Amino acid sequence: ALGTSEEAIEQAEKKGILLPLKARHPFRDDVLLPVYAANFVLMGYGEGAIFGCPAHDQRDLDFARKYDLPVIPVVCPKDTPAEECRIGDEAFTDSEGDNVALINSDFLNGLSVAEAKEEVARRMEAMGIGERQVNYRLRDWGVSRQRYWGCPIPIIHCPSCGVVPVPKDDLPVTLPEDVSFDQPGNPLERHPTWKHVKCPNCGADATRETDTFDTFIDSSWYYARFCSPHAAVPVDPDAAKAWLPVDQYIGGIEHAILHLLYSRFFARAMTDTGHLHLKEPFAALFTQGMVIHETYRTESGEWVEPAQIERRDGGLFHRETAEKVIAGAVxxxxxxxxxxxxxxxxxxxYGADTARWFILSDSPPERDIEWTEAGVEGAARFVKRVWRLIADIAGTPLRDGEEELSDRAVELRKAAHKALxxxxxxIERLRFNRAVARLHELANAIGDFLKSGAAQPGEAAALREAGRIMVQCFAPMMPHLAEECWRALGHEGLVAEAAWPEADETLLVEDTITLPVQVNGKRRDEVTVAKDMxxxxxxxFVLARDAVKRAVGEKTVRKVIVVPGRIVNVVAN
Structure with missing residues (x-):
């Protein structure tokens, strides 16, 4: 029988029964949606009914493929034409951030996912068919554990008085140290004296609670204790007020419905008791991905380390035994x-800096990263390239008294300050892969500058500035290389101790802007125009473009939607 846990449902084959019902689209009266009873919907979550988005949810995609349902992508990277956004065996789930926009979505085209959610909620509320609501996936919390390791539960069991709290003067209850682990079970149950006490109420013989608290109890308020770890009281209110809330919490997604939820309960409870001053202990949450790798097994079923794999004759073999090896899942x-x-x-x-650079550059930090030798080698090539660029910059002599900058020097300064x-x-948004991409662009700009000829009078200063900015920007990611480059450029002290540079706002202003142009939701062109057009x-201007004319064809243009600074949508039928 199929279990009802999320884990069991996740692994199960997706099955459904088409019901004799239709759901009306909230914004399109001409669209009726099929309704299925499916085995992967959690009845305890919300109302037990969900909408399917197969292009962007793996479970929905598996279901749609099985029952031959349409798979329409509605989120696409901004740098990819809408018609090229196709869904294969994996759903496109990287839908957060500013680098994606909605497609195939009528009035939502061109918006980010967050903007689209806001607009949908606004319209549904205006239409009177829905309202915003926060739902918590709350779980029961069994706080006791039948083990020695843990905080003792300060409860006494009396035959006459029942459950009695340990008096405040007798706190904290400490664990005995003369326990034996030579038998299964909780050693506190077997201790000859520790659990035997007098009832605080009636003085009769009683016993301590031998269960201990789940360690989640302790981790639910550690952030408050860290503010004053040596205080004689649990929390120093002044210190807590100065330090809390935590600016950024980084942890696995599994914490979201356990530790983080418990911590929020504790924060509220401790605020009610006067220990804290806030209801939310964490201002921001970031859940990091995992490092993944291909698995290998011999034909006999034994697991094999990647270092023991030898590739030859079109196959995989064990380096020591020469046994054939089969590649498994990543x-x-x-x-x-x-x-x-x-x-x-x-x-x-390769060096520690190369390993760091690869891990940060491969994908957004919230997604899993597949470790590959080719990826590490690519990072190593960039490290060597940076060192060569810095050496070339350091070898470019400075000329005093030259303040006039050439056009290409101005462009290099713009590239450097835009990258900065x-x-x-x-970095502030923890988008390290995008920071890495920006630094690749800056390295290309510096490389192109150097290739185009020796620095002319007035250009060497711009070149050195670009090199300094590049070094300071990659210093948090490649600290060892950064210190070597910093010294090579002639700077004193450590780059780690230098103040973070500030971008010159005057170099960030663009007179023009490039906008994507969509026709009926599909990207057909892009235009570079004056920013204040x-x-x-x-x-x-857009309707006069050849690419737009071809896309419109014999249709009639009904309207042109301009999202300022973002996108132009042409609607034709």
Whole structure:
């Protein structure tokens, strides 16, 4: 029988029964949606009824493929034409952030997911068919554990008085240290004296509670204790007020419905008791992905480490036994499946900075990253390239008294300060992969500048400034290389101790802007226009474009929707 846990449902084959019902689309009267009874919907979550979005949810996609339902992508990276956004065996789930926009979604086209949610909620509330609501996936919390390791539960069981709290003067209850673990079960149950006490109420013989608290009890308020770890009281209110809430919490997604929820309960309770001053202990949450790697097994079923794999004759073989090896799924690195990579080997071969750069550059930090040798080698090539660029910059002599900048020097300064502004923002938002991409762009700009000829009078200063900015920007990610480059550029002290640079706002201003152009939800063109071009002028300019004319064809243009600074949508039928 199919279990009802999320884990069991996740692994089960998706099945459904088409019901003799139709659901009306909230914004389109001409669209009726099929309704299925399915085995992967959690009845305890919300109302037990969900909408399907197969292009962007893996479970929905599996279901749609099985029952031959349409799979229409509605979220697409901004740098990808809408007609090229196709869904294969995996749903496109990277739908957060500013680098994606809605497609195939009528009035929502061009908006980010967050903006689209806001607009949908606003319209549904205006229509009187829905309202915003926060739902908590709340679980029961069994706080007791039948084990020695844990905080004693301060309860006494009396035959006459029942359950009696330990008096405040007798707190804290401490664990005995003369316990034996030579038998199964809780050693506190077997202790000859610890659990035997007098009832605080009537003085009769009684027993202590031998269960201990779940360690989640302790981790639910550690952030408050950390503010004053040496105080004689649990929490120093002044210290807590100065330090809390926590600015950024980083942890696995599994904490969201356990530890984090419990911590929020504790914060509210401790605020009610006067220990704290806030209801939300964490201002922001970030859940990081896992490092994954391909798994390998011999034909006899034994797991094999990646370091023991030899590729030859079009196959995989065990390096020592020559036994044929079969490649398996790409999974989270684990000792049990031996799909781990020894960090000492990577550091010895490539250096710690290279390993860091690859991990940060491969994908957004909230997604899993597949460890590949090719990826690490690519990062190593960039490290070597940066060192060569810095060496070339350091070898460019400075000329005193030259203040006039050439056009290409101005462009290099713009590239450097734009990269600085972007990297600063990306680091603050924990978008390290985007910061890495910006630094690749800056390295390309510096490389192109150097290739185009020796620095002319007035250009060397711009070149050195670009090099300094690049070094300071990658210093948090490649600290060892950064210190070497910092010294090579002639700077004193450590780059780690230098103040973070500030971008020159005057170099960030663009007179023009590039906008994507969609026709009926599909990207057909892009235009570079004056940033302050009037909407009417922009509409006329777009409609005169050959690419737009071809896309419209014999249809009639009904309207042109201009989202200022974002996108132009042409609607034709």
């Amino acid at each position: 999974e989270k690195m684990s000792k049990s499946k031996k799909n781990v990579v020894d960090p000492e080997f990577i550091v010895a071969k 502004a972007a990297v600063t923002a990306d 009037a909407a009417e002028e922009l509409e006329a």
